[in-house]
Amino acid sequence: MIRAAKFIGGFAVAATLALTALSSGAMADDKDVIDYREHIMKTLDEQTAAIGQIVSGAIPDAQIVAHVEAIALAAKQAQKSFEAKVVGGEAKPEVWSNAADFNAKMTDFVVRTEKLAKDAKTGGATVVMEEMVDALTCKGCHDVYRNKK
Numbered sequence: 001m002i003r004a005a006k007f008i009g010g011f012a013v014a015a016t017l018a019l020t021a022l023s024s025g026a027m028a029d030d031k032d033v034i035d036y037r038e039h040i041m042k043t044l045d046e047q048t049a050a051i052g053q054i055v056s057g058a059i060p061d062a063q064i065v066a067h068v069e070a071i072a073l074a075a076k077q078a079q080k081s082f083e084a085k086v087v088g089g090e091a092k093p094e095v096w097s098n099a100a101d102f103n104a105k106m107t108d109f110v111v112r113t114e115k116l117a118k119d120a121k122t123g124g125a126t127v128v129m130e131e132m133v134d135a136l137t138c139k140g141c142h143d144v145y146r147n148k149k
């Protein structure tokens with residue numbers, strides 16, 4: 001658990017520093033913004049895959065809370081990473097042309113993952129299995145706002 005806490009803390013510090021640099025107008029070019037956004041999305045993908053392994057029974061569930069907390073934190077960072085209106089990468093231009101809908105979906109994602117993280121602390125893997133599909137609403141957004149790989 002200490003290792004997971006260090007990972008989450010380190011991730012939070014790195015993400016905050018990067019976001020501060022991006023939002024303060026530091027000389028990030030479009031490629032840097034896109035790369036950052038894609039790193040955050042990869043974090044979400046990797047943490048979701050880890051939870052999938054736990055839920056399937058392939059890996060013990062001792063770290064499930066840490067993985068869910070990492071997803072909740074990354075969800076917040078993902079939402080912030082789209083504040084810079086830089087078209088490209090896997091993000092479709094509709095992210096910005098339909099910003100109200102996109103932002104509503106991202107806010108909903110943040111709220112749901114925060115609830116999942118809170119519930120996981122008291123209910124562990126059982127609660128995560130019950131709430132995971134409702135919390136991880138990635139596909140609904142990706143279908144509309146993400147270019148297929």
